[in-house]
Amino acid sequence: MSFSKILTRWYSVNKRNLPWRETKNPYFIWLSEIILQQTQVKQGLPYYEAFITKFPTVFDLAKADESEVLKLWQGLGYYSRARNLHFTAKYVVDELNGAFPNTYKELLKLKGVGDYTASAIASICYDESTAVVDGNVYRVLSRCFGIDTPINSTSGIKEFKALAQELIDTKDPATFNQAIMEFGATQCRPKNPDCMFCQFQEKCIAYNEGKVDTLPVKLKKLKVKQRYFNFLVFLSEDKQTVLEKREGKGIWQNLYQFPLIETEKSLEYDAFLKLVKTHPYLKNKTFELRQYNNAPKVHKLSHQHLNTTFWTVTTESVENGIPFENITDYPVPILIGKFIEGFGGF
DNA sequence: AAAGCGGGGTC
């Protein structure tokens, strides 16, 4: 039996019921695919529900402010996805009258849509025979065909795309693409794959040569940078605080945060007090400084560890403040969100 | 070709 036949037969029995599998509407498919980039179904699902509820059509999404979109995205990470999502919604509405492109080639031109997402939308919505290659597909193909080319090398990317394109069921590319991803997600898992009940047991090279645990091959590991964040949580007599929008490059672009002082290392109370006394935020001001968390809280991003201390700064008044009770209106990194939740307020 | 970009989950 062919690879495709075994796979789609497995899928017909084992597929999960997921809301985006009930539609071919390109808006819903596009939205789900952006949410699911580098994100597990379990984590993305509630966000998908929230987005289709608040923004039932691409027109609704296009009309929103970017901050509203980021607020709804809060906690999901990789916030460029949300910014690009909003940008593309506006583009589709303003330039394409709300109609999404209907070919792989045209979809690829949308901001935030790369090879994977263009292939997914083109196949699922328009039955175009373009193979998706995501983390699941790399794993399934590298194991089944015993390919040890690094999946994040230029040659590996080409090789796996070509193989997937060769294997795809041109009669039903939508089902094939979803089946191979589902198979990777639930059966051919990274750890503890279910080889005992696998339909590919006979032909899987990794299984038959004992290489399941060493495939796929991935190059290098990134080194984690240590950073030291100090957030100033202003508390004024009229119950205001200060939030600033993160501009420019780097993490959390366009999200809000308490005024930040980044240091070279973690500082104790006395050293930090001395520092902030001369800092523009507090120079020549009267304030009372309190250290909220004794030991720095380590917030782990994939490439940075943020050693974070929150400091409350009680003052008579603040400039450019916002009522503390309105703080949850603003999109914030989850690190800030968790602090606010635990802190409560005045 | 390599780096930058989140947060949650698993082992």
Next chain:
DNA sequence: GACCCAGCTTT
């Protein structure tokens, strides 16, 4: 701790 996740963009 290390690794992974329905990847994309920028340098």
